[in-house]
Amino acid sequence: MEFRSALELSYQFKNRHRLGLMIYHLSNASLSDNNPGTEILSLGYSVPVSW
Structure with missing residues (x-):
């Protein structure tokens, strides 16, 4: 099991x-002996699609 805490800023x-920037931390919250955790920085661009 893993947990993620994040902060995201975006502009529409x-x-x-939409253009956005997200930083988040991913870890298992020390539920096992090995908990390296990681931080991830993500840049995203989304385009609306009409069906």
Whole structure:
């Protein structure tokens, strides 16, 4: 089992596209002897799709 805590900031443009930056920490919360944990920085861009 793993847990994630995150902070995300994003901006939505007038055309509904979105640009965001997220940083998060992933670990098993010391539920086992080995808990290396990791920090991840992610940049994302999303485009709305109409069906």
